[in-house]
Amino acid sequence: MSAKTTESNDSPITSTLTRRGFVKIGGALFVSLAFPAGFSVKAAESQTSLDPTLPASWLEVRSDNTILVRTGRTETGTGMSGYYAQAIAEELNVRPEAISLLMGDTDKTPDGGYSAGFLTGMSNVRKVAAYTYQTLLGLAATQLGVPVSGLTVTEGIVSGGGKSISYGQLVQGQHLDLKIPVTGQPAKADPVAWVGITSLDGFTVTGDPPLKPVSQYKVIGTSYPVPSIPDKVTGKTQWSCDVTLLGMLHARMV
Amino acid sequence: MANELTLSVNGSKHVVASAPDTPLLFVLRNELRLTGPRLGCGMAQCGACAVLLDGEEVRACITPVSYAVGKRVTTIEGLPYVWAEEKGLSADDAAKTLHPVQQAWIDEQVPQCGYCQSGMMIAAAELLAKNPNPTVAQIKDAFTNKPPSPHLCRCGTYTAIIDAVQRAAKAMKASRERMS
Numbered sequence: 001m002s003a004k005t006t007e008s009n010d011s012p013i014t015s016t017l018t019r020r021g022f023v024k025i026g027g028a029l030f031v032s033l034a035f036p037a038g039f040s041v042k043a044a045e046s047q048t049s050l051d052p053t054l055p056a057s058w059l060e061v062r063s064d065n066t067i068l069v070r071t072g073r074t075e076t077g078t079g080m081s082g083y084y085a086q087a088i089a090e091e092l093n094v095r096p097e098a099i100s101l102l103m104g105d106t107d108k109t110p111d112g113g114y115s116a117g118f119l120t121g122m123s124n125v126r127k128v129a130a131y132t133y134q135t136l137l138g139l140a141a142t143q144l145g146v147p148v149s150g151l152t153v154t155e156g157i158v159s160g161g162g163k164s165i166s167y168g169q170l171v172q173g174q175h176l177d178l179k180i181p182v183t184g185q186p187a188k189a190d191p192v193a194w195v196g197i198t199s200l201d202g203f204t205v206t207g208d209p210p211l212k213p214v215s216q217y218k219v220i221g222t223s224y225p226v227p228s229i230p231d232k233v234t235g236k237t238q239w240s241c242d243v244t245l246l247g248m249l250h251a252r253m254v
Numbered sequence: 255m256a257n258e259l260t261l262s263v264n265g266s267k268h269v270v271a272s273a274p275d276t277p278l279l280f281v282l283r284n285e286l287r288l289t290g291p292r293l294g295c296g297m298a299q300c301g302a303c304a305v306l307l308d309g310e311e312v313r314a315c316i317t318p319v320s321y322a323v324g325k326r327v328t329t330i331e332g333l334p335y336v337w338a339e340e341k342g343l344s345a346d347d348a349a350k351t352l353h354p355v356q357q358a359w360i361d362e363q364v365p366q367c368g369y370c371q372s373g374m375m376i377a378a379a380e381l382l383a384k385n386p387n388p389t390v391a392q393i394k395d396a397f398t399n400k401p402p403s404p405h406l407c408r409c410g411t412y413t414a415i416i417d418a419v420q421r422a423a424k425a426m427k428a429s430r431e432r433m434s
C-alpha cells in the first residue's frame with residue numbers, strides 16, 4: 001500500500017506509507033526518514049553513533065495507544081522534554097502525557113544536530129507529527145468508511161459517521177512504515193572542521209503537511225510540567241560524566 | 255594506602271577500601287555509585303557536591319572520606335529516608351516518598367539543567383531542619399553567606415529556589431500539624 005498523505009496539491013513533497021506486514025501481537029506505525037535521491041549513505045556503513053540511518057524511526061504510534069518520539073537532541077534544561085511533547089501532542093490531537101521521548105542517545109535516535117534551537121527543533125518534530133496525523137486520518141477514513149473531511153479527533157480517538165477508533169486500534173496487527181522527506185547531511189567526524197564535526201545542523205523535515213491552526217490549540221499555551229524534572233530532584237538523571245561502560249576503569253571527556 | 259573504612263550512607267552501612275584522604279565525593283560517586291552529588295569546581299566554591307554529615311552541610315569535594323567515618327552521610331538519594339524517618343514511615347513507604355523539598359522542587363519546576371540542584375536541595379533541607387519557617391532574607395542568607403561559599407546556579411534558578419523553599423516549609427509545617 002502506498003498513499004499520498006498530504007491532500008493539498010501545493011506541496012510537491014509527500015510522505016509515503018507502506019505496510020511492511022501484519023503481526024499477531026501489537027502493531028505500530030513507524031515514522032522515519034526518507035533520504036533524498038543521491039543521498040550519500042556511506043555513513044550507514046561506518047556504524048558510528050553519528051550514523052543517522054540506523055535508527056528505526058522518529059516516532060512510533062503503538063497499538064497500546066502510546067507514542068514514542070526519538071530525537072537526537074537532549075534536554076539541557078531549556079524544557080525541550082516538555083515542549084517537544086506539547087508540540088507533537090498538539091498536531092496529533094493527543095495529551096502530552098501519552099508521549100514518551102527518547103532523547104540524545106544517538107545510537108537509538110536520528111541525528112538531531114546540536115541541542116539548541118527551540119525554533120528549528122520544534123518545527124521539525126511538529127512537521128513529523130503533522131505528517132503522521134494525516135496518515136492516521138487516512139487509515140481511519142479507510143477503517144470507518146468515512147471521508148477524512150468527516151472525521152474529528154479527540155485525545156487519540158478518531159470519530160466519524162457515528163463510529164470511532166483509537167490510534168492504537170488503527171495500527172493493531174500491522175507494521176506500517178511512513179517515510180518523511182528530509183534534507184540535510186549526516187553529521188560526521190572531520191578533524192579539519194569546526195569542533196571536529198561537519199553537518200551539525202542535523203536533518204530538516206521538508207514539505208508542507210497541513211498544520212493545526214493556532215486558534216485550535218489546546219495543549220500549547222497551557223502549563224505542562226517538564227518531564228525531566230522528577231529524575232533531576234531524585235538524583236536519577238545521568239549526565240555524561242555519570243555514564244559508565246562495561247569494563248570501564250576511567251574515562252575523560254575530550 | 256587503601257584501608258577499609260565503614261561509612262553510614264543514607265541509612266546503610268558500606269565498607270569501602272579507599273585512602274583516608276580521598277575526597278568523600280569520589281567515594282560516593284565512584285564506589286557507591288551515588289551520582290546525585292556532583293563535581294563542580296572541586297574547591298568547595300560552588301555547592302554542587304553538598305551532602306549532609308550528621309545533618310550539617312559539607313562540601314564532599316574537599317571533605318576527606320575519613321572525616322565521614324562514624325557520621326551519618328545523606329545525599330540527595332537519601333533525602334526521602336530522612337523525611338520518612340521523621341514521619342515514622344516503613345522502609346517500603348520511604349522508597350515511594352519524596353522529601354518535601356524534592357516535591358517542592360518539582361512543583362515549582364525549579365531545575366533547568368539541574369546540575370547544581372542536588373546541592374541546592376541539600377542546603378534547603380539543612381536550612382529547614384534548623385529554621386522551619388525562614389523569611390526570604392533568611393533563605394537568601396543561607397544560600398549565599400554560609401561558608402564556605404554561595405551555592406551557584408548558572409541557569410539562574412534562584413527565584414524559583416526561594417519559592418520552593420517556602421513551599422517546602424509550608425508543606426512540612428502542615429504535615430507536622432497533621433501528625434501532632
